[in-house]
Amino acid sequence: MSLEKINSRERSKFLFKIIFFIIIIVIILSFTTEIKFTSPPIINNDIKTTMNTSEPSIKPIFSFEEKFLTYLPHNDFHDQHGALINAIMLSYITNRTLIIPPLLINYFPRSSTFNSLYNNLNKFIKIKKYREEHCYIDDENEENYLDYCDNKYSQLDDFTMINWEQLFDFNELKKHVKMINRGFDFSFDNLKYNFNIEENDTYLFTEDISYELKDNDNSIRKNDKKLLHFSSLLGPNKIILENQNNIKFRQLIHNKLVINNPKILNVSEKIIEKLGGKGNYIGLHIEIRHKIFKINANYNIDLIYRNLMKYLLNSDLLRNSKNLFNYNLKECLKNNIQIIYIATDSFDPRSKFSKLYENIPCIFTLFDLSKDLENFGKISSEYDEDVDLTNFYVPIIDLLITAHGKTFIGIPKSAFSRLANEVNNLSNGKNAIS
Known part of the structure; x- marks a missing residue:
């Protein structure tokens, strides 16, 4: 064998060893190095929507073809509930997975633009x-960043989400409809990371709340972007x-999206039984503290009074004896007098609704049954276990009680009354909405 062939073979062995060594190094690095891809938000540069208040969570596994839909929550519980219903409806129409934002409790932004909502949610x-x-x-060296320790921000201590x-x-x-929770986070970057959404694969609807959507709108139904x-x-006619x-399907949503929290159901059912049981009393709702209802309080009270009197007279349920007005709940039930239950946000219903109390016997509110709330216990959220949700749940209990009467009479333009009316329809064997 010639010297030239021997040298050639040795060179080949050396190259093989080098290549093998490089392959081993690459394999090791591939298992020990985490590669992250991040991209800037598709938002105006002067608006910050990516405050990272938490680390990105572990990515769920989704198919490459899967498309998503989400929205931003705002306003009180009933408005957020209405927005959720609309989101489920849109997800059904577009055949997309719904990313559900959490329910905001105790503190929330009001109606606003897309960018402002994102900024406010992150700021909270x-x-x-x-x-x-x-x-x-208690640290003298601790500096207060942007005066966030000022008392004016203390209301955010009770801000929570579920x-x-x-x-x-x-x-x-x-x-x-496939649904998944967004989590207690409103970072736009995290949203894209968690659901594997590329920078240019999002379609943002940044219009104000006044716009309407149609189920035959191809710009929505046939939009190819991964995230709408x-x-x-917000809005029942959105x-x-x-x-x-x-x-x-909209009717199905209203029929099947029902409250099922066991503590709430347990307390409300006990109070309903004390009132004579489901379908054995009349439920009312009068809201007076919110600005629009405060302005129209007298009109709404008169409206409730007229509608109630008409129902009582037509049903021959009105009693004239003044002695009846001194009856407590047990005496009203014993003497078979029609029970009236008022769900209200008023702190002094007997004074505010004197027109009803002076002319109709056996009227009761949750104030008359407050002992039943004493064993409610503390309910907290995963977001902040220190915030007690009892005050949030009490109005929902109030709604369930008033909604399970034989009939329900509410006030115009009230989301509370609208939901109570739907629950009343279901309780009486009807569809929630017509």
Whole structure:
């Protein structure tokens, strides 16, 4: 064998060893190095929507073809509930997975633009977290960042969030629409990271709350972007439905999205039994503290009074004896006098609704049954276990009680009355909405 062949073979062995060594190094690095891809938000540069108040969570596994829909929550519970219904409806129409934002409790932004909502939601979380970590520490060296320890921010100490499944039953609706919780985070970057959404694969609906959506709108139904991101979905007439299948599904949403929190149901059912049982009393709702209802308080009280008197007279349920007005609940039931239950946000219903109390016997509110709330116990959220949700749940108990009477009479333009009317329809064997 020639020297040249020997040298050639040795060179080949050396190259093989080098290549093998490089392959081993690459394999090791591939298992020990985490590669992250981040991208800037598709938002105006002067608006910050990416405050990272928490680390990105571990990515769930989704198919490459899966498309998503989400929105931003705002306003009180009933408005958020209405927006959730609209979001489920839109997800059904577009055949997308719904990313459900949490329910905001005790403190929430009001109706606003897309960018402002994002900024406010992130600001709430940021300030609350800062106050928890810095404002209750006795440290002279601690500097107050942007005066967040000022008392004017103290109301955010009670700000909290829960997932909707802590309150409602989604089992039936999940047979038709895939849903997943967004988590207690409003970072736009985290949203894209968690659901593997690329920078240019999001369609933002940044219009104000006045716009309407139609179920035959191809810009929504046939949009190819991976994420459709709405700002507000508030409003009972937000989505105009023409397709009969969609109309039927909207009815299904209202029929099946029912409250199923065991503590709430247990307390409300006990009070309902004390009032004579489901379908054995008349439920009313009068709201007076919110600005629009405060202005129209006298009109709404008169309206409730007229509608109630008409119902009592037509049903021959009105008693004239003045002695009846001194009866307590047990005496009213014993003497078979019609029970009237008022759900209200008033702190002094006997004074505010004197027209009813002076002319109709056996009227009761949750104030008359407050002992039944004493054993309610503390309910907290996963977001902040220190915030007691009892005050949030009490109005929902009030709603369930008034809604389970034989009939329900509410006030115009009230989301509370609208939901109570739906529950009353279901309680009496009807569809929630017609």
